[in-house]
Structure formats: C-alpha cells, structure tokens
Amino acid sequence: QSTTRKRLLEAFSAADGEFLSGQALAEIIGCSRTAIWKHIEELRKDGFELEAVRRKGYRIITTPEKVNENEIRLGLQTKVLGQSIHYLESTESTQKIAHQLAMEGCPEGTLVIAEEQVNGRGRLTRTWYSPKYTGIWMSLVLRPKLPPIMAPQFTLIAAVAVVQAIEEVCGLYPGIKWPNDILMGGRKVTGILTELQADSDRINAIIIGIGINVNQEKEDFPEELRHIATSLFVEKGEKISRAGLVQCILLKLEKYYQIYMDRGFAPLKILWESYALSLGKNIIAHTLTGKISGRAVGISDEGVLKVEDGNGQIHDIYSADIEM
Numbered sequence: 001q002s003t004t005r006k007r008l009l010e011a012f013s014a015a016d017g018e019f020l021s022g023q024a025l026a027e028i029i030g031c032s033r034t035a036i037w038k039h040i041e042e043l044r045k046d047g048f049e050l051e052a053v054r055r056k057g058y059r060i061i062t063t064p065e066k067v068n069e070n071e072i073r074l075g076l077q078t079k080v081l082g083q084s085i086h087y088l089e090s091t092e093s094t095q096k097i098a099h100q101l102a103m104e105g106c107p108e109g110t111l112v113i114a115e116e117q118v119n120g121r122g123r124l125t126r127t128w129y130s131p132k133y134t135g136i137w138m139s140l141v142l143r144p145k146l147p148p149i150m151a152p153q154f155t156l157i158a159a160v161a162v163v164q165a166i167e168e169v170c171g172l173y174p175g176i177k178w179p180n181d182i183l184m185g186g187r188k189v190t191g192i193l194t195e196l197q198a199d200s201d202r203i204n205a206i207i208i209g210i211g212i213n214v215n216q217e218k219e220d221f222p223e224e225l226r227h228i229a230t231s232l233f234v235e236k237g238e239k240i241s242r243a244g245l246v247q248c249i250l251l252k253l254e255k256y257y258q259i260y261m262d263r264g265f266a267p268l269k270i271l272w273e274s275y276a277l278s279l280g281k282n283i284i285a286h287t288l289t290g291k292i293s294g295r296a297v298g299i300s301d302e303g304v305l306k307v308e309d310g311n312g313q314i315h316d317i318y319s320a321d322i323e324m
C-alpha cells in the first residue's frame with residue numbers, strides 16, 4: 001500500500017465520519033487534489049464506500065469487510081478446519097505460505113487466507129487474478145494418511161463443498177467442470193488447485209488452494225478475463241460476506257473430508273456427479289501429450305475422467321483442460 005493511501009485512510013479515520021474537502025486532504029497529505037481524487041477512486045475499487053458532496057468533500061461510509069482471523073473465527077463451527085488461521089493483507093500466493101507452514105509441521109486444518117495475492121497461481125504456469133478485498137484467496141492444509149495417488153480426489157471433494165456453500169450462502173446454483181472449475185453461466189467463478197507434499201507411498205500434506213471471485217463488478221476484471229470469468233456479485237446482484245462464505249466452505253469440507261476418510265470416495269462421487277456440467281456431453285480434453293475428443297461418460301472411483309471416443313474406446317484422463 002502506498003504511503004499516500006495510508007495517510008488518506010488515517011485522515012478519514014481522524015475525521016471520524018465528518019466530511020473532508022479535497023483541498024483539506026491535499027494539504028494534510030501534501031499532494032495535489034488530482035492525486036487525492038485518484039486515490040479515492042482506488043479506495044472505491046477496493047470496496048470502500050465513499051460519499052462525495054459538493055463543497056463539503058468526502059467521507060467514508062463503510063470500509064470493506066475483511067477476512068481476518070476475527071471475522072472468520074466468530075461463528076466458525078468446525079472442529080479442525082480453520083482452527084489455525086494465517087491472515088495476510090497481501091501476499092504472493094497463499095499456496096506458497098501454506099507449503100512453507102506444512103513443511104514446518106503445521107497442524108491439519110491450517111488455513112492461510114489473504115486479502116490480495118500479487119502472484120496468485122493456477123495450474124501449470126498459469127496465473128490467478130486475485131485483487132484486493134473482493135475475493136476469497138485461501139489455502140488449506142490437510143494431512144490425510146493416504147497414498148499420493150488419492151490426492152486428485154481432494155479437488156473434487158473441495159469442489160462439492162464450495163458449490164454447496166455457494167448454494168447455501170448466496171442462493172446461486174453453480175456447476176462443476178472437471179476437474180477444478182466452478183462455473184456460472186459458462187463463466188468461471190472459482191478455481192481449485194490441489195498440491196502435494198509426499199513420499200512415494202505417503203502423503204505428508206495436501207494443500208488445497210481455493211480462489212473465488214466474490215464481490216468484483218464486471219468491469220473490475222481485466223480485459224482478457226472478462227469473457228471467461230464472473231463473480232458471485234455479478235451473478236447475484238448483491239454483495240456477499242466473504243467471511244460467512246469461508247465459514248460455510250470450511251464446515252462443508254470438514255464434513256465431506258470425514259465422510260471420505262470413513263467411507264471412501266463412492267458417496268462423494270455421486271454428489272460430485274450431480275453437479276457435473278460435462279458428463280454425457282461431447283468434449284475435447286487437452287492433455288499435456290495431446291488432445292482426445294469424445295463423450296465424457298463419467299468419473300472413476302479415483303476421480304479420473306472417462307472419455308469415450310468415436311470408436312467406443314474409453315480413455316482415462318488424469319489431468320487436462322476440458323473444452324465443452
């Protein structure tokens with residue numbers, strides 16, 4: 001955060017809800033009125049609600065809701081997930097922090113959450129756009145006693161938990177595109193990134209990264225994402241409490257994680273399929289080694305996508321980008 005912005009916020013906070021003129025602000029902070037105006041616009045983008053009245057100036061009406069430890073802890077009903085919270089105003093990537101904590105032996109359920117990521121990551125070498133205060137950018141550390149081959153199932157379990165939480169908190173009904181996208185109206189509202197720390201036969205930690213576009217407006221997305229991304233606010237037309245949604249996701253995920261450890265993937269597979277968008281459809285799977293076209297016929301008990309090509313041959317897809 002720039003020092004001008006910090007001083008601007010300090011000035012507003014000292015004014016305690018009273019108006020401050022652009023001129024007064026410029027003098028307090030020692031910059032031009034144009035600079036003040038630019039910073040006010042930036043604050044608006046970040047979720048501050050500011051009132052501007054002619055001849056009086058500006059005042060802050062509401063500050064953005066934070067996703068700090070207090071906000072998430074208050075009302076959190078889980079036993080394990082989110083019992084340890086690492087909150088950051090800004091970070092490179094919550095995945096990176098969670099990996100470090102996991103290496104250092106942090107407890108299962110540790111949550112890393114940030115207001116902003118400046119180097120958010122997608123799969124492979126892709127980036128994840130994570131602007132300040134408007135989304136949920138979080139990573140969870142789980143330590144299931146399982147072989148590494150089971151790890152991809154956690155992406156699917158997390159997707160089910162997120163879809164159900166969005167239904168419950170927002171009254172919206174998204175679908176899942178295998179393996180890691182949650183879509184609304186064909187646009188991506190959530191991406192999931194599951195990473196692993198493991199020996200050849202044993203998982204030490206699974207890091208589940210979840211990125212959800214929550215309160216962004218349509219114009220907030222950069223040009224290249226405008227046609228492929230959406231936010232819960234855009235779909236619902238109402239701002240949504242990020243902390244409330246995080247709490248609901250943690251609760252659902254804890255429940256499904258327990259079911260999975262007790263009874264295996266079968267019960268979750270049924271749930272996952274009920275939200276799946278691509279099953280039964282003709283798709284093209286772009287894998288690292290080439291592309292396979294055919295009909296998505298289902299997922300296996302391991303979470304592998306089954307695609308039937310024109311010759312009736314079934315292909316197992318372990319990881320790919322799906323074109324529908």
Ligand code: BT5
Pocket residue numbers: 092093094095096117119120121122123124126127128129130136137138139180181188189190191192193209210211212213225228229230
């Ligand atoms: C994903 O990758 O969808 C996984 C995204 C995981 C993000 C979370 S946020 C918390 C944690 N910390 C991190 O650093 N990451 C995780 P993939 O399927 O590879 O999709 C990436 C592609 O989605 C990009 O190449 C863009 O086309 C698009 N994209 C980027 N940012 C987006 C956004 N905010 N909303 C929708 N689409 C986006």
